[in-house]
Each structure stands twice: as structure tokens, then as C-alpha cells.
Amino acid sequence: MSKMLSVENLSISFRTDEGVITPVQGVTFSVESGRTLGLVGESGSGKSISTKALMQLLPGSAVLGADSRMTYTDKSGKEIALGHMKHGSKELRRIRGGEIGMIFQEPMASFSPVYTIGNQMMEAIMLHRGLKKREAREYAIEMLNKVGISNAAARVDQYPHELSGGMRQRAMIALTLSAGPALLIADEPTTALDVTIQAQVLDLMRDLQRELGMGMIFITHDLGVIAQIADDVAVMYLGTIVERGPAKEVIRNPQHPYTQGLLDAIPSLDHLHDRLKPVPGDIPSPTARPKGCPFHTRCAQAISGTCDVQEPQETSPLPGRAVRCWLHETKSRSAA
Amino acid sequence: MLRFTLERFAGMVVTMLLVSVMVFLIMEIPPGDYADRYAFRKYSGTGVNVTEADIEAIRRDLGLDKPMLLRYFDWIGGIVLRGDFGQAFAFETSVTKVIGDKVWLTAGILFSTLLLTYLVSIPIGIYAAVRRGSAVDYGLTVFSYLGLALPNFLLALVMLYFANRWFGADIGGLFSDQYRDAPWSLAKAWDMAKHLWLPAVVLAWSAVAYQIQTVRATMSDELNKLSVTAARARGVPEMKLLVKYPARLAINPVVSTIGFDVNRIFSELPIVAVVLGLTELGELLLRAYLDLDMNVAGAILLLLTFAIVFMNFVSDLLLAWLDPRIKLGV
Ligand SMILES: Nc1ncnc2c1ncn2[C@@H]1O[C@H](COP(=O)(O)OP(=O)(O)OP(=O)(O)O)[C@@H](O)[C@H]1O
Ligand SMILES: [Mg+2]
Numbered sequence: 001m002s003k004m005l006s007v008e009n010l011s012i013s014f015r016t017d018e019g020v021i022t023p024v025q026g027v028t029f030s031v032e033s034g035r036t037l038g039l040v041g042e043s044g045s046g047k048s049i050s051t052k053a054l055m056q057l058l059p060g061s062a063v064l065g066a067d068s069r070m071t072y073t074d075k076s077g078k079e080i081a082l083g084h085m086k087h088g089s090k091e092l093r094r095i096r097g098g099e100i101g102m103i104f105q106e107p108m109a110s111f112s113p114v115y116t117i118g119n120q121m122m123e124a125i126m127l128h129r130g131l132k133k134r135e136a137r138e139y140a141i142e143m144l145n146k147v148g149i150s151n152a153a154a155r156v157d158q159y160p161h162e163l164s165g166g167m168r169q170r171a172m173i174a175l176t177l178s179a180g181p182a183l184l185i186a187d188e189p190t191t192a193l194d195v196t197i198q199a200q201v202l203d204l205m206r207d208l209q210r211e212l213g214m215g216m217i218f219i220t221h222d223l224g225v226i227a228q229i230a231d232d233v234a235v236m237y238l239g240t241i242v243e244r245g246p247a248k249e250v251i252r253n254p255q256h257p258y259t260q261g262l263l264d265a266i267p268s269l270d271h272l273h274d275r276l277k278p279v280p281g282d283i284p285s286p287t288a289r290p291k292g293c294p295f296h297t298r299c300a301q302a303i304s305g306t307c308d309v310q311e312p313q314e315t316s317p318l319p320g321r322a323v324r325c326w327l328h329e330t331k332s333r334s335a336a
Numbered sequence: 337m338l339r340f341t342l343e344r345f346a347g348m349v350v351t352m353l354l355v356s357v358m359v360f361l362i363m364e365i366p367p368g369d370y371a372d373r374y375a376f377r378k379y380s381g382t383g384v385n386v387t388e389a390d391i392e393a394i395r396r397d398l399g400l401d402k403p404m405l406l407r408y409f410d411w412i413g414g415i416v417l418r419g420d421f422g423q424a425f426a427f428e429t430s431v432t433k434v435i436g437d438k439v440w441l442t443a444g445i446l447f448s449t450l451l452l453t454y455l456v457s458i459p460i461g462i463y464a465a466v467r468r469g470s471a472v473d474y475g476l477t478v479f480s481y482l483g484l485a486l487p488n489f490l491l492a493l494v495m496l497y498f499a500n501r502w503f504g505a506d507i508g509g510l511f512s513d514q515y516r517d518a519p520w521s522l523a524k525a526w527d528m529a530k531h532l533w534l535p536a537v538v539l540a541w542s543a544v545a546y547q548i549q550t551v552r553a554t555m556s557d558e559l560n561k562l563s564v565t566a567a568r569a570r571g572v573p574e575m576k577l578l579v580k581y582p583a584r585l586a587i588n589p590v591v592s593t594i595g596f597d598v599n600r601i602f603s604e605l606p607i608v609a610v611v612l613g614l615t616e617l618g619e620l621l622l623r624a625y626l627d628l629d630m631n632v633a634g635a636i637l638l639l640l641t642f643a644i645v646f647m648n649f650v651s652d653l654l655l656a657w658l659d660p661r662i663k664l665g666v
Contacts, residue, residue: 055569088574097571109562112581114659124570159660179570 004033004183004215005054005072011065012049012058012239023286024050024239026065028314031183031232033073036209036216038230038247040223040262042283046239047219051185054082055096074099075182098128101181105188107168111160111175117144118156121175128179143174147204166197170204177208183215190225202229223259224266227251235259238294239286245321255323257299293326301327340656340663348649355641360408362637363630370425371395373628398425411634421635426627431635435617439639441510442605442617444528446643448536449601450594453543458590460544461551462583468556476548483545488604492538492611499534509613510535538608539601550589558582584658591655595648602640 012024024046031037039047052058054070070082072095085092104110111120121140125131131139137156144152147170160168169189176184186205190198206229209216218229226233226247233251234244235258243256254260261279281298284290290297296307306326317328371394375386395401402410414420421431464473509516510531515524558564559582567577606618617636624632656663 057565057569093571093573095571096569102566102569104562104566106562110566112563112567113661114584115580120567123572127571159664161661176570 002033002073003030005031005070007050007054008069008071009065010050010053010068010070012046012053013063013065014059015061015063018287021286022239022289024053027236027239027241029234029241029244031215031217033182033215034213035231036206036218036229038226038233039217039219039236040221040226040233041236042221042279044238044283044286045236046286047236048187050236051102051187051217051219054185055100055102056083056085056087056092057102072099072183093127097124097176097179097181099181100183100185101176101179103169103172103176103184103186103189105191107165107172107189107192108160110172111168113160116157116159117163117171117175121156121178124175124179140174140178143178144171147171147174147177147208149174165193166201169193169201173201173205173208177212181214183217184209185217185219187219188221189218191220205229222266223251223262235262238283238289240294240324242295242325243321243323245318249318249321253318255317255321255328256295256325257301257327258295261298293324303327337656337663341653344649344652348645351645352642355645356412356638357408359634359637359641360411363634364404366625366628366630368628369395369400370628370630371398371400374398374425398423411631415635415638422631424629424632426624426629426632431631434632435620435635435639438615438617438620441528441615442602443643444532445535445539445605445614445616446598446601448532449539449543450597452536453540453547453597454590456540457544457547458551458587461548462555462578462586464548464552465555465559465586466578468552473552476552480545480549483541486541488538488542489607489611491541492535492608495534495538496612510615535608535612535614538612539604543597543600547590551586554589555582555586558586588655588658591651591658594651594654595644598644598647599640
């Protein structure tokens with residue numbers, strides 16, 4: 001298995017009226033082709049902007065760190081440095097949609113309300129598959145069928161508001177996949193949907209990912225969803241990845257106190273009578289990032305004099321795993 | 337779309353009917369009528385004693401003694417069936433003759449002003465929104481304030497001065513001397529176009545300043561929409577993307593105020609016309625009012641309101657075309 005995407009040391013700053021803030025700092029992760037990476041973290045931890053950086057979709061006020069590297073290997077095996085492509089270049093337009101597809105949280109808002117579903121699908125198909133109008137329409141109908149939309153031949157001429165929320169997200173999936181991306185970024189695609197529909201859409205995405213052999217980055221704030229869909233997981237806290245590794249192992253045996261807290265916060269059927277234990281405390285704002293380990297203000301096991309002074313480096317306490325935590329760094333150091 | 341068009345068209349016809357009733361009533365409101373006026377004009381200072389009966393006779397002559405309802409139907413019937421706006425009392429000829437050419441000239445000024453306003457303000461407003469915060473954007477904002485602050489007639493004077501210096505003396509009015517009384521021809525139309533740009537620029541100035549800000553504001557909102565980011569993430573070329581997604585919705589407030597713009601331009605027309613030496617309807621309307629020459633005033637008011645109602649109809653159709661949700665009733 002090969003890495004299709006490798007992100008190293010990604011930092012993102014914004015110039016704002018209150019000065020420069022850096023909501024993403026030193027993020028490192030990778031996506032293996034044909035596998036799903038779950039990116040999990042609380043609201044504001046920087047999940048969306050990290051993935052938007054890959055597609056150069058950040059606003060003009062955003063600045064990438066000088067030593068940030070994002071390397072993508074395209075369908076033909078060519079390595080491409082993301083984040084530094086010329087605006088309006090053909091290369092960037094090919095990557096956007098044709099190599100990397102993106103699905104957003106709000107299916108209604110992701111469609112333009114003034115064009116039919118078919119119009120927006122055909123636009124993407126003609127751009128990336130070089131089909132003529134009529135063939136593109138056929139293809140759009142085929143894709144709508146594939147994502148389980150009944151009566152696709154009629155739906156293709158409908159406007160987004162004529163579809164229910166679940167149908168709209170299915171149509172959005174069809175639209176994104178119709179451009180034929182090798183990597184799919186799904187940014188909380190099910191958060192806005194009802195629970196039952198959430199499960200259906202999740203199943204659909206997993207099946208399609210396997211069938212098409214795509215790599216996928218699945219963003220969520222719910223570790224429960226990660227367990228269902230992801231092969232690997234990266235846990236993000238306040239702009240850094242605090243733990244990553246194979247999803248099953250991380251969930252079974254979390255190493256970082258924050259991951260443990262997130263897992264404790266999942267309601268479980270066996271323990272319905274227990275009270276939920278949300279991670280205590282509030283997430284600090286990116287303008288007031290704590291010194292040292294960003295999580296120490298909420299961590300029950302924080303070592304004073306260490307965690308609140310210096311930021312821990314990434315260590316590997318177990319094979320295939322990576323954690324940023326002083327508990328492990330001191331352990332591995334005393335072992336050495 | 338056909339059904340929507342028919343509905344709006346029916347709405348337009350009903351509105352025009354109501355408007356014609358209102359215009360007629362407005363004509364009735366001023367105390368006295370043209371019979372009084374006529375008698376006063378003709379006999380004041382001559383020492384002739386005018387009796388009520390004399391005035392009644394004049395009234396009967398002019399047909400002003402008939403019941404109101406009948407006069408309304410006479411009036412509107414003549415207009416709709418024969419294009420006949422009745423008698424222009426003060427001129428002792430038909431209204432059609434009096435307003436004749438002025439209608440076309442006024443319409444020409446109105447439309448060229450509208451066209452110029454939109455052709456300039458929409459692309460610039462879009463550009464300012466896309467380049468938000470740049471030097472160009474700030475420059476345009478300054479221009480907008482200038483444009484809104486500068487009185488029209490002052491601008492007209494300044495422009496007239498420079499136009500005279502650069503393009504020669506023959507720039508005031510709507511025609512060069514040799515065409516003024518010539519029959520309509522291609523050459524005359526071209527001559528008019530050469531003169532039309534000056535009043536159009538003067539009248540469009542403040543509207544351009546205003547609409548640039550409107551388009552810039554809505555375009556900025558639209559640019560932040562997720563659907564625009566989503567289209568960009570699908571690799572739609574930027575130029576096509578801007579026109580197809582955000583711009584299409586950003587011009588909505590401009591399109592919905594076309595009728596309002598017609599009204600505004602018409603109100604601003606007289607003072608600009610005086611400075612630039614144009615003959616148009618606005619000034620005639622004022623004169624007709626002072627003379628209580630209600631057939632002339634009524635004809636001008638009716639044409640203006642019809643133009644506004646018609647442009648509202650056009651704006652409705654355009655809006656529905658820009659945003660299909662409107663005709664689907666969402
Ligand atoms: N345009 C911007 N200007 C300034 N700061 C920004 C901008 N966009 C995002 N941020 C900052 O980056 C942080 C991370 O944003 P991001 O949208 O990536 O969070 P997220 O992890 O996706 O959260 P959520 O689960 O709510 O979607 C935010 O807290 C915000 O402070
Ligand atoms: Mg997000």
C-alpha cells in the first residue's frame with residue numbers, strides 16, 4: 001500500500017484585525033490509497049481548514065507555514081506539491097475535483113439553488129471527464145442511480161430544494177464522485193442529517209469508497225462514526241494532532257488523555273444508565289492557545305512544571321502509533 | 337415560465353388600469369379646470385365681464401361638463417383604441433402633437449441612462465467585491481461617495497464645459513443644427529446617439545455610484561456562500577464560476593429596482609435638461625400642471641407610470657430567470 005497524500009508540519013495562520021492567529025500548528029498525517037483516514041476533534045480544532053489548505057481553498061488572509069509540506073501522488077503516479085499551485089492554473093483545476101473531491105457538511109448550501117442538480121453535475125463531468133453534454137447527462141443519471149436516488153432520470157432536472165436532506169447529500173456525493181476523484185475529503189457529511197439517514201449515508205460512503213478504491217479523509221467530531229468508517233484515525237486538538245494510528249487500535253487502547261476523554265464521552269448501549277462523561281472544561285480559543293501542551297488546561301493527568309511549560313513532541317509508544325503527550329515522552333525517555 | 341409570464345402580464349395590465357384611474361383622479365384634483373383658466377387668460381385685462389354662463393359654455397365646448405366616469409372612459413378609450421390623448425388645451429392642438437417627439441427623446445435618454453448605469457456598475461461592483469480590500473476597491477468607494485455627493489446639474493455644467501473643449505461647441509441639446517428639424521433618418525439617429533451620451537453620463541453618475549455599492553455588498557455575501565466554495569473545489573474555472581454562481585444572484589437587487597430607477601431618472605431629468613438644453617417631457621409636465629392643461633399632464637403621467645409598470649414587469653421576468661425559485665414559489 002502506498003501513501004497517496006502526505007502532510008508534514010502543516011501550519012496555518014490568519015492575519016486578523018486582532019493580529020496573527022495560528023489555529024493549525026505542525027500537523028502531520030498521511031492517507032494510504034484505498035484507505036480511510038478519520039480526522040476527529042472538537043469544534044474549532046482546525047479540521048476543516050487543514051483539508052481546505054490541501055485544495056487551496058483558504059481565504060486570502062491565510063498563510064501557510066514555511067516548512068509545511070503537502071505531497072499528493074496523482075492517478076498517474078506523479079508527485080504534486082499542494083498548496084503552492086498558481087491560482088487559476090490548469091493543474092490546480094485538475095486537482096480540484098478531478099483528483100481530490102470534497103463534500104461539505106451542509107448539503108443544501110453546497111448546491112447552488114439556481115441550477116438543477118443535473119446542471120451542476122454535468123458541469124463537473126464535462127470539466128473532468130471531457131464528455132459532451134448528452135453523454136454527461138447520461139453519466140449524471142447513472143451516478144444518481146449509483147448513490148441510491150430513485151427515479152434518477154427525473155431527479156436530474158430538479159432543483160436542490162426539491163430534494164429531502166438525505167437525498168441532497170446523496171446527490172452531493174454523486175456530484176463529487178462524478179468528477180472521478182482519487183481522494184475524497186468528506187467534511188462532516190452526515191452531521192446535518194437525521195440519525196437514521198446518517199447511518200444510510202455513512203454505509204453508502206463506505207461502500208462507494210471500497211468499490212471505487214478511493215482514499216478518503218472523513219472529518220467528524222464523533223469517534224463512534226470513526227469506528228464505523230475509518231481505517232486510520234488522527235485525533236486533533238486545538239490545531240495539533242495529538243494521537244494517530246489504526247482506528248481499531250486507537251479506539252481499543254487510546255494513549256492520549258484527550259482521546260480517552262473523547263471515548264468516555266460516547267454514549268454506549270451497555271452503559272445507558274451511566275452518566276455521560278464529556279471531556280471536562282472548554283476548548284480554549286485559538287487566540288489564547290495555552291503554553292506547553294495545548295491540552296494541559298483540561299487534562300487530569302497533567303504534570304505541572306512540564307506540560308504547562310513545553311510542548312511535547314510526537315513519540316511512538318506502540319508500533320504504528322503516534323502520540324504527543326509528556327506522559328509517554330517521559331516514559332520512553334526513562335526506558336531509554 | 338410561460339405560466340409565470342402570463343400571470344405577471346395579467347398583473348401588469350390590471351396595475352396599468354388602476355394606475356390610469358389614479359392618474360385621471362390626479363388630473364381632477366386641482367381646484368378649477370381648464371375652462372376657468374381659459375376664460376381668465378382670454379378675457380383678463382380686456383374689461384370684458386365673464387359670467388358663470390360664459391365659462392359653462394367654454395366648459396361645454398371643451399367637453400368638460402360631462403360626468404367624470406364618462407370623461408374617464410372617453411379619455412382612456414381614446415388612448416387605448418386610437419392612441420389619441422385628447423386635446424392639448426393650451427396649445428390648441430392634440431396632445432399627441434405636443435408630446436410627440438419628446439416622448440421618443442425622453443425614452444431614449446431614459447434607456448441609454450439605464451443601460452449605461454447597469455453596464456458600468458454591475459461589472460465594477462463585482463470586481464470590487466472580488467478584489468475586496470484592495471487599492472482599487474478603496475478607490476471605487478471614494479468615487480462612490482463623490483458620485484453620491486455631487487449634484488447632477490453641477491456635474492452637467494462641468495461635463496458640458498469639458499465636452500465643449502474637447503469635442504467642439506456643438507454638444508448641448510440632442511441634435512446638431514442641421515438635423516434638429518430634419519425628418520428621422522439613420523444619420524439623424526446617429527447624430528442623436530452622439531449627443532445622448534452626455535445626459536446619459538450625467539444622469540447615470542449617481543446611480544452608478546449607488547449600484548456599485550449595492551452589487552459590491554451582495555456579491556461579497558454571495559462569494560462567501562458554501563456553494564461557491566463547493567464549485568471552486570470542483571475545479572470550475574474562476575471566471576466562469578464568478579459569473580455562473582455568485583454574480584447571477586448578486587445582481588438581484590439591481591434588477592428588482594429597475595422601475596424605481598426609471599422614476600428617479602425621470603425626476604432628475606428636468607434640471608439636467610435645462611443645463612444641457614434638452615427638450616424632454618419633465619419640463620413640459622411642470623408647465624402643463626401650471627396651466628391646468630390636464631390632458632397634457634395626464635398623458636405624460638400616464639406614459640411615465642406605464643413605463644414604470646412595464647419595467648417592473650420586465651424586472652419580474654428577469655428576476656425569475658435569474659433565480660428560478662421565484663417562479664416555483666419557494
Ligand atoms: N477565515 C478565518 N479567519 C480567521 N480565523 C479562522 C478563519 N477560518 C477559520 N479560522 C479559525 O480556525 C479555527 C479552526 O477552524 P475550522 O473550521 O478548521 O474548525 P473545525 O475543526 O472544522 O471545527 P468544526 O467542527 O466546527 O467544523 C477556528 O476556530 C477559527 O478560529
Ligand atoms: Mg469544520
